[in-house]
Structure formats: structure tokens, C-alpha cells
Amino acid sequence: MRITLATACFLLVCNIGTAQVIATNLLTEDQKNPISIDARNPRFSWQLAANGSKANNQAAYEVQVDAIDAESGKPVSLWSTGKVLSGQTLYVPYGGKTLKSGHSYSWKVRTWDISGKQSAWSEPALWTMGLLSPADWQAKWIGPSTPDAVNGPVPLLRTGFLLNKQISKATAYITSHGFYEAQINGKKVGDAYLTPGWTSYNKRLQYQAYDVKGLLKSGDNAIGLSLGSGWYRSPLGPYNPRPDFYGKNLALLLQIKIVYTDGTEKLIVSDESWKSSTGALRFAEIYDGCILDTRLARQGWSEAGFNDRDWQDVKVQSLDKNNLVATINEPVRQHETFKPVKIITTPRGEKVIDFGQNLVGWVKVTVQGHTGDSIMISHAEVLDKAGNFYTENLRAAKAQNIYILKDNSKQTFEPQFTWQGFRYIKVTGIKGELNPADFTGIALYSDMKVTGSFACSNPLLNQLQHNIQWGQRGNFLDVPTDCPQRDERLGWTGDAQVFSRTASYNMNVHNFFSKWLKDVAADQYPSGSIPYIIPDVFTNGNNEVGGSTGWGDVSTIVPWTVYSAYGDKQVLENQYTSMKAWVKYIEKQTKNDLWVTGNHFGDWLFYSVNNDRDGTSAITNKYLIAQCFYAHSTQILLNSAKILNKKADEQYYTQLLQRIKNAFVKEYVTPNGLISSDTQTAYVLALEFDMLPVSLRQQAAERLVKNIKQYDYHLTTGFLGTPYLCDALSKFGHADVAYRLLLQDTYPSWLYPIKAGATTIWERWDGIRTDGSFEESSMNSYNHYAYGAIGDWMYQNIAGIQAGEAGYKKIIIKPAIGGGLTWAEGGYDCPYGHISSKWKIEGGKLDMSVTIPQNTTADIFVPDALGKTYQKFSVKGGDYHFQR
Structure with a gap:
């Protein structure tokens, strides 16, 4: 139904259909289908959508939680709220029986609107509990048995294992002192970087959980991890930087829980049976960059069948597990990529590439040369007044990645356990002209949803x-x-x-x-x-x-x-x-x-x-x-x-x-x-x-x-x-x-x-x-x-997008006209859904469109074209169009 209200100076058009609401975007502890939650009573949130332009607000809900049977994978009823008379859609806490470490659960919700109409059940959302106590960790802290230091080669740790049954589920739990990167059967585990993240390590150390079923195979398997100094022991800060702030020794804690289709389980853990060595990464540090010498690469070191007889035994370390916590925030991932917009020869004769954007991450480079050739990538944010490469504002940070070629084949490099802030890079060691196609800037940041x-x-x-x-x-x-x-x-x-x-x-x-x-x-x-x-x-x-x-x-x-x-x-x-x-x-x-x-x-x-x-x-x-x-x-x-x-x-x-x-x-x-x-x-x-x-x-x-x-x-x-x-x-x-x-x-x-x-x-x-x-x-x-x-x-x-109440349960839309602007638009994904506010001025009149999410209310203040006066409308969720 469309209703039009007109006066001499004002027109409002709104959509007020009576479609049925549907619960969507189900989140557990503000995450979508998380696989490692350590909140003992997780909280559930959802949004309401409508099979039409507008629906009545929620008047009641029912949440049902099921346990997932490990053998059959089918849901088993565990708990229900019953019908709760409430418009709440955020942070409804679980209130059933004690949840178990590593066990999987699902939940769904149905709602009633203020006219009493009941929705269908939502699609189920899944979550898995993390490791809830130190006793759940059967793994041991391990590290290289030989001394390793901030300025030394990066340690590699590996082991092999046999799987002889069909796998139903496999979850890897990993943390470290220092950065870690894991591979199973030669493939990277997950798509996160700079793990386990930075916390007050001596008080709170995060572990990450990964679904690794797709990386495993029947028969022989192998897992390998590299460890970098990271925030744990890199010298940090410009004022008396101290290496080894949290500790001197890198360490790994890893546990893979494998559930077979017959319901039996197998654990792969870090322990004294693992082996350690070093490889191509000879140095990696946050401020200074990394040195990668591919002549020393250990080909296939994280794959089954690799011969590690000349590797050394690892050392078991007596370290605490009481400070381990599940990761609740989004991991650092790779995002936008940039190709060179300009290749410059500076007044000093340096080869410089401009990516057109000051970004944070690193440069992926493909090169070809001779055995032992050294390629250096240096980073800068700006060029100086004369157009030369400028790095003085980096202070003591070298911010350089060095790649040493193993032979004359074409090789592609990315740095590891470091990152840079840059718009420009200076390239040394490549003979002849630089090819823009060989260089890609990659942005790196926490994977927060753009809202x-x-x-x-x-x-x-x-x-x-x-x-x-x-x-x-x-x-x-x-x-x-x-x-x-x-x-x-x-x-x-x-x-x-x-x-x-x-x-x-x-x-x-x-x-x-x-x-x-x-x-x-x-x-x-x-x-x-x-x-x-x-x-x-x-x-x-x-x-x-x-x-x-x-x-x-x-x-x-x-x-x-x-x-x-x-x-x-x-x-x-x-x-x-x-x-x-x-x-x-x-x-x-x-x-x-x-x-x-x-x-x-x-x-x-x-x-x-x-x-x-x-x-x-x-x-x-x-x-x-x-x-x-x-x-x-x-x-x-x-x-x-x-x-x-x-x-x-x-x-x-x-x-x-x-x-x-x-x-x-x-x-x-x-x-x-x-x-x-x-x-x-x-x-x-x-x-x-x-x-x-x-x-x-x-x-x-x-x-x-x-x-x-x-x-x-x-x-x-x-x-x-x-x-x-x-x-x-x-x-x-x-x-x-x-x-x-x-x-x-x-x-x-x-x-x-x-x-x-x-x-x-x-x-x-x-x-x-x-x-x-x-x-x-x-x-x-x-x-x-x-x-x-x-x-x-x-x-x-x-x-004009403002929160009238916490979480935008109530919304205020009140744009300020001015600055000679003829149009503006803003969008925001609040916890209840998408808010949109658009206005434009044409012919001395203002045209304004607003979207308000379901299960909220809003006060919309519509200005005149001069921004002198406002007319207020109080509305529920829906799409609105104003002319004045």
C-alpha cells in the first residue's frame, strides 16, 4: 500500500505493507557460525527482514538450541526459551545445560509481530565451543632446541601422522609465542596473518581455531609451522626499544581434533616427537622487514614423505596454559590489491614505483635473474620536494624486504612475519626496466565488516x-x-x-x-x-x-x-x-x-x-x-x-x-x-x-x-x-x-x-x-x-544518521544542509539492519529518501532546501521518500 500526504510545501511517500517478518543474519557472540567460542553462555542476535517493503515490529521470540550429534551430524534438542514477550533481537543469552569443550551446536529463532502473526523458523546457525579449560589442551608447548634470536633465521617445526578412517570433522587449535604460520600437506592453514594477534601475552594469549578437514587426506599427512618474532620479542617502540619484552624463546602449542564418521576421535598434538630446523626465511622482524634466501628453502618440508632425519629434536617448554583465550575479534587478512600507477626514475637515479595509495601490507613481486641475485624492496610514504625517495620519517625502521634468488627461474615473493606502510617502493637488484605487471601492492588489516x-x-x-x-x-x-x-x-x-x-x-x-x-x-x-x-x-x-x-x-x-x-x-x-x-x-x-x-x-x-x-x-x-x-x-x-x-x-x-x-x-x-x-x-x-x-x-x-x-x-x-x-x-x-x-x-x-x-x-x-x-x-x-x-x-x-538509543533501536535522521552541497548520502549497517539517508536539492526544493531497518523506530527531521526549518516524522522500519 502506498500513502501520499501532500501539503502546499511538503510531500511524503512511504511504503507500509504488512508482509511477514523473517529472522535473518543470525550471529553467535556477534560472529557468524564461529568454531571456537569460550563464552560459557553464548549470546544470540538476529535481524528482521520482510517479504515486502515493511512489517510490524517484533513482539515475541523463541530461540531453540540443538546439540549436534558427533556421529550422525544430526541436531538433538537441547534447550528452548519458549515464547518470550519481547522485542529484543540482540544478545539473548543461552540458558540451558552446560556446554562442552569442542562440541558443536545449532540454534534457530522464530518471532511474532505485534499483530500476533508467527514467522517460520529461521535457517539454523551453527557454533562450536572452544577449549574451555587448560585441561582440554593435551598438546605441549614446544620450540627449537637450538638457540634462536630476533635477528636469526626463522624456526620451522614439523611432524607427520597417519589417518586411516573417513573424517567427519577436523579442527586445529593453534597459538604461539611469536607469530606463527601453519601448513598442512603443503597448503596454508586458514587465511589469517600475524596470528595469534597482539594481546598482553603474559595475561591473555589468544588461540585460533581452523576447520582443516579439507586439508587432510587418507594415509600419510604432515603439518609444518614457521615461527616469527612478531610482537612477542621484536624490539618495540621508538624509546629504548627492548627485544624479548615478553620472552626470549619462540614456542608453539598446537592441537588438532579429528572426529571420524564412526564417532571415534584422534588428537594430533605438539610434543617431543616433532622436529625442528630452519629454511629460506633468514630474518623477519616487524620494523626492519625480512630476508628470504630461496637457496636455503626446504622444498616440501610441510608435506608427507619429507625426509627430516637431519632435523633436530624440539624442546618441550614448561609454559602456562591458564592464560589461553579464544579469539573473538576478526583476524588480519589480505584485502585490496594495487598495481603500479607510475614507474619513476628519481633525480638520484633510483627506480621507484608509485601505487597511488598510501596503504599497509606488502608488495608481491615476480622476478627473474641469476643464482644469488639479491632484490631489495624499500618502502616510503612520500617523495621529497625534489621527487626523491624519502624515508627519514621511518626513523630507525629499515622497512626493507630482501629476496635472494635460488636460480635463473622466474620466482614470486611475498614477505612473511612483517608488514610495511607505503605508497612508494624503491627497487634495487633488478637489471633493466621494471615491469608493472610484476608488482602488486596488497592491503592487510583486520577483517572488520565495512558498515x-x-x-x-x-x-x-x-x-x-x-x-x-x-x-x-x-x-x-x-x-x-x-x-x-x-x-x-x-x-x-x-x-x-x-x-x-x-x-x-x-x-x-x-x-x-x-x-x-x-x-x-x-x-x-x-x-x-x-x-x-x-x-x-x-x-x-x-x-x-x-x-x-x-x-x-x-x-x-x-x-x-x-x-x-x-x-x-x-x-x-x-x-x-x-x-x-x-x-x-x-x-x-x-x-x-x-x-x-x-x-x-x-x-x-x-x-x-x-x-x-x-x-x-x-x-x-x-x-x-x-x-x-x-x-x-x-x-x-x-x-x-x-x-x-x-x-x-x-x-x-x-x-x-x-x-x-x-x-x-x-x-x-x-x-x-x-x-x-x-x-x-x-x-x-x-x-x-x-x-x-x-x-x-x-x-x-x-x-x-x-x-x-x-x-x-x-x-x-x-x-x-x-x-x-x-x-x-x-x-x-x-x-x-x-x-x-x-x-x-x-x-x-x-x-x-x-x-x-x-x-x-x-x-x-x-x-x-x-x-x-x-x-x-x-x-x-x-x-x-x-x-x-x-x-x-x-x-x-x-x-544525518544518528543513534537515538544505544545500538540504534531508535534512530534519528537529521541532515544539516549547508556548505554549498547539493546532495549527500550516507549508509550505515547498524545491529538491526541497514540505515540509509539521501538528500538532494534541485530547483530550490529538497528531495530526501530514508531507509529504516525492521524492529526499530525513527524520528526523521526533514529540512527545507535552505536548512532553516525542519518537519518531524516518527516512523517504524521501512522506506520513506520526502519532498519539500
Whole structure:
């Protein structure tokens, strides 16, 4: 049925059919058919779709869980919720009998809509429990018996085994100290890289599970693994990098559970029967790259029948299994590929290839030469002003992959146990001209689902969105890193928290952040202080290296962001103790409720004013910033206490928050509303975190606008002020100024790097100065996502997609018209389904289309073509078209 409502100035067309709902996209612990879950009571989520354009919301559901019989593979009824009167479709917990390690289960759901109509059962979803206790591991920790070191050859470990029955199911569980890569019968196990990922290894070590049935065969089989230093023992960090931070010795733990069709089982485990040697990979390290000498390759070493009699026995290591946890986040995988867009001979005569995109991963190269020829691939993000290959900003990182040829045949190489951040590569060792077909850039990042899209009529803003997304791709490699190219690549907490809202629009970061937050809590100091980086490799002994405002607040801000985006209350439950400890740490540092102690990074990398204009300054008092974030974390803790029904905490933090704000006003604000640091960041944080009495807020917003005008509509903010700048302006009626800042294309601005050719977000506003020279090489990354936090404003204000309730159970669509844009569109896959908002202006009229997912409600605010007035419509899931 189509209903048309028309007035003199407004037209609405919507589809409101009464089709039956169907449960789709079934997820277990936010994963699709996972094969290793260690949550004792997994949670189930689903979405509703309709066999038509629109359906009534869910009024009830029933979830049924079956065990999968190991011998027959058929389901056996285990548990049912019965009919539950609820619209809940997210995180319904299992409540049946105890689930068993390694056992498989299935579940399905049916729903009732508000008219009482019952759906058919959904298609079943599957999951398998992981290894739930140390006793489930029959494998032994093993490693090479001869000493191995960070700068030495990569160890190879192998064994053979016989299979003499038909296989029903085979699952490999693998982890290591260091990186590992496994092969069965000569084929790679899985498609993940940089496993087992980076956690606080001494407290939490992930294992991965793989379905390996397809790699096994009847008769003789073999498995082989190579071990790299990885995050476990590579020297990490630019400040006193220490090798062997977590331990000196590489080690492997592997267990393959094979279930035969007759119901019997067989275990293949790592133990003293394995053999060890080395092969072609002579060196592999995170910052410096790798050396691969194919003259020393062990052909067929992971295949059955390989002669390993000259290999050495492995050494069994006495290592803990109590810290082993199943992997909940998406693994690092290969993604987009790039071919050269240009081959350059630089003024220095170097052979350089431009891939056209600053990416993170590596280059696959095919070469032909002579035995012993050495091919070196070096990596860089930019060329210097003269057009030469520039690597000074990599600092101590060599970022070079070296390949040594075994003969004159054509060979193809990819690096192992390392990665690089680059747009350009320099090639040495290849005689003659370079052939573009021989080189492929491969992007590498955590395999998070892309959930957001944004485009508009301004090409520069579209490029900005592109740069933001590629900054996220390049820096979300198992942990949220600060940069991917130099001798750092660490999980800086401040960078992660400022970008987390934008990150949650671009990609599904639910599991990515949930995993990392467990390490935030694990590495939190006994005092409650939060390290600067997570996992924490700065700590030396009992020294605490952390506690900076805006960085430590990651412990409250990111859990709240995850809850807000995905509606997952368990994230708040898991992190609540850590959140409280951080706020308590601050509280102990205060004097008269003012945080005026400690070392803080402040508004990191703000615009440095060379010639002060009209008596203004961009330097914001670090303790003023600290007070604002103290209030913000307390507010989040208060909100979390309400959600978790912690009444005593709710009362306590309500009172504390008021004292914090009162102290801020008394210390930093004059009676007429002037903030002592008369800067953009000071006003932005005061407005964004509600630090001012209501009577002074609009006045503060006017002072913010005045400051921006004094800098000729340029921003002066750094890492902590920038994420909230346009948001604060919009909230107080200055969306036009926000647009003008966003569209500014001279330094300092978001668009200045784009006009300078950037394809990712820069660390500094002037990474490349207006005269073509570079900022100081000691800290000048060209792939650094923090300033990409503006993406959140673009989604929420230009496209107008906002969460009215946690997880988007209620949605707000309210685009801000401005900036000379004639059209914009945004899409977002929220936990309930796809949201879409599109608008365009033609002939002085606005045309707007909106999609709202099933089982949600939305308030749609339709602007006029000038963006001056809005008309509100409250709707349920469906497709809507507006003209005004």
C-alpha cells in the first residue's frame, strides 16, 4: 500500500505493507557460525527482514538450541526459551545445560509481530565451543632446541601422522609465542596473518581455531609451522626499544581434533616427537622487514614423505596454559590489491614505483635473474620536494624486504612475519626496466565488516572520507595502532579513543574493540592509571608510564562508544571495574576537586601559532583539559552505573560530577563566561562536556566562533579538541561555521593535506609544509587516523544518521544542509539492519529518501532546501521518500 500526504510545501511517500517478518543474519557472540567460542553462555542476535517493503515490529521470540550429534551430524534438542514477550533481537543469552569443550551446536529463532502473526523458523546457525579449560589442551608447548634470536633465521617445526578412517570433522587449535604460520600437506592453514594477534601475552594469549578437514587426506599427512618474532620479542617502540619484552624463546602449542564418521576421535598434538630446523626465511622482524634466501628453502618440508632425519629434536617448554583465550575479534587478512600507477626514475637515479595509495601490507613481486641475485624492496610514504625517495620519517625502521634468488627461474615473493606502510617502493637488484605487471601492492588489516558509506557533491569531502577509511584500514591491525610505517606501530590509547566513534561508523569494530579493551583492563596499573599504549610495552619493572588525560580516558570512552553503537551492555559490565579504577585514580590526584597534577600530553599537535593574532593563542592549559576529561569520564561512569543498575554508584558519581564542574567554573571561568584559556579547544571541551552553567553556554559558543573568525576560519585544535569541534558548533546553532571549517582548504585544515595529494590522514596538520618541505622527521606520519575523527560529524550531520538509543533501536535522521552541497548520502549497517539517508536539492526544493531497518523506530527531521526549518516524522522500519 502506498500513502501520499501532500501539503502546499511538503510531500511524503512511504511504503507500509504488512508482509511477514523473517529472522535473518543470525550471529553467535556477534560472529557468524564461529568454531571456537569460550563464552560459557553464548549470546544470540538476529535481524528482521520482510517479504515486502515493511512489517510490524517484533513482539515475541523463541530461540531453540540443538546439540549436534558427533556421529550422525544430526541436531538433538537441547534447550528452548519458549515464547518470550519481547522485542529484543540482540544478545539473548543461552540458558540451558552446560556446554562442552569442542562440541558443536545449532540454534534457530522464530518471532511474532505485534499483530500476533508467527514467522517460520529461521535457517539454523551453527557454533562450536572452544577449549574451555587448560585441561582440554593435551598438546605441549614446544620450540627449537637450538638457540634462536630476533635477528636469526626463522624456526620451522614439523611432524607427520597417519589417518586411516573417513573424517567427519577436523579442527586445529593453534597459538604461539611469536607469530606463527601453519601448513598442512603443503597448503596454508586458514587465511589469517600475524596470528595469534597482539594481546598482553603474559595475561591473555589468544588461540585460533581452523576447520582443516579439507586439508587432510587418507594415509600419510604432515603439518609444518614457521615461527616469527612478531610482537612477542621484536624490539618495540621508538624509546629504548627492548627485544624479548615478553620472552626470549619462540614456542608453539598446537592441537588438532579429528572426529571420524564412526564417532571415534584422534588428537594430533605438539610434543617431543616433532622436529625442528630452519629454511629460506633468514630474518623477519616487524620494523626492519625480512630476508628470504630461496637457496636455503626446504622444498616440501610441510608435506608427507619429507625426509627430516637431519632435523633436530624440539624442546618441550614448561609454559602456562591458564592464560589461553579464544579469539573473538576478526583476524588480519589480505584485502585490496594495487598495481603500479607510475614507474619513476628519481633525480638520484633510483627506480621507484608509485601505487597511488598510501596503504599497509606488502608488495608481491615476480622476478627473474641469476643464482644469488639479491632484490631489495624499500618502502616510503612520500617523495621529497625534489621527487626523491624519502624515508627519514621511518626513523630507525629499515622497512626493507630482501629476496635472494635460488636460480635463473622466474620466482614470486611475498614477505612473511612483517608488514610495511607505503605508497612508494624503491627497487634495487633488478637489471633493466621494471615491469608493472610484476608488482602488486596488497592491503592487510583486520577483517572488520565495512558498515558505513558517505558521499556528497563535494569531491574534496569524498576524498576526505576515502582518506579516513584508509587511515582506519592501515592502522587497525589487530590493535588500533598510531602509525604503520615507522619504528612505532603501537596501540596509543589517546588516538584510539578520539577516533572510536568514527571507526564505529566505517566498520563493525564491536569485536575489535571488545578484545582490545580486555587488554586495557589487563594492563591497567594497580593505581588505576592507564598506560599510554595498550598492550603496554613501555613499562619497565614497576614504573607506571601513563596517566595522561585524554589517553587514560580510553578506559571509559571506548566502552561507552561500543555500547552506544552496538547496544551491548556486556561491554560495560566487563569494563566497569576498569572504568571505576581510572576515575578513582584521577580523584586521588585532585586537590579541591581540581585535577592539577601529573604529566599530560594536552591538546597534542595543536596548530602552533607563530605570529599571535589579535592577542589570541592556541595553547590550552593542560590542567583545564584534564578537568574536562575528568568530568567526561565521570559522566560516562554515571551513565554506565544507571544502565547496570548500580544505585549507590549512580548517587556517588552524580555528586562527584557536580563538584568537578563547580570546581572547573570556579577555577577557569570568569563571571561573564570567558574561559582562562581563550582557545578553540577550551571552548569546545567546555561545551561538549557540559562544563558550563546553561546561562553561559551560548555565550561560550559565540566566543568559540569569534576565535575561529580571528584565525580566518581555520582550526587551531589538536588531538583532543578536533574530534568535538564541529559537533560543538552544530549543537549551539553554528552549523554554518562548522561547514566553513570543514571546507577550508588552506593550512591548517582537513582539506589542506588532500590538496597536497594525501590519500590517508596525516599525523600533523602540516606534514608537508606549504613550501613543499617536511615537518620534523622525528614525528611525521602520513597515515595516522586521529584527525579523521571528523568523519563522525560527517555521518551524523551531513548524512544525518544518528543513534537515538544505544545500538540504534531508535534512530534519528537529521541532515544539516549547508556548505554549498547539493546532495549527500550516507549508509550505515547498524545491529538491526541497514540505515540509509539521501538528500538532494534541485530547483530550490529538497528531495530526501530514508531507509529504516525492521524492529526499530525513527524520528526523521526533514529540512527545507535552505536548512532553516525542519518537519518531524516518527516512523517504524521501512522506506520513506520526502519532498519539500
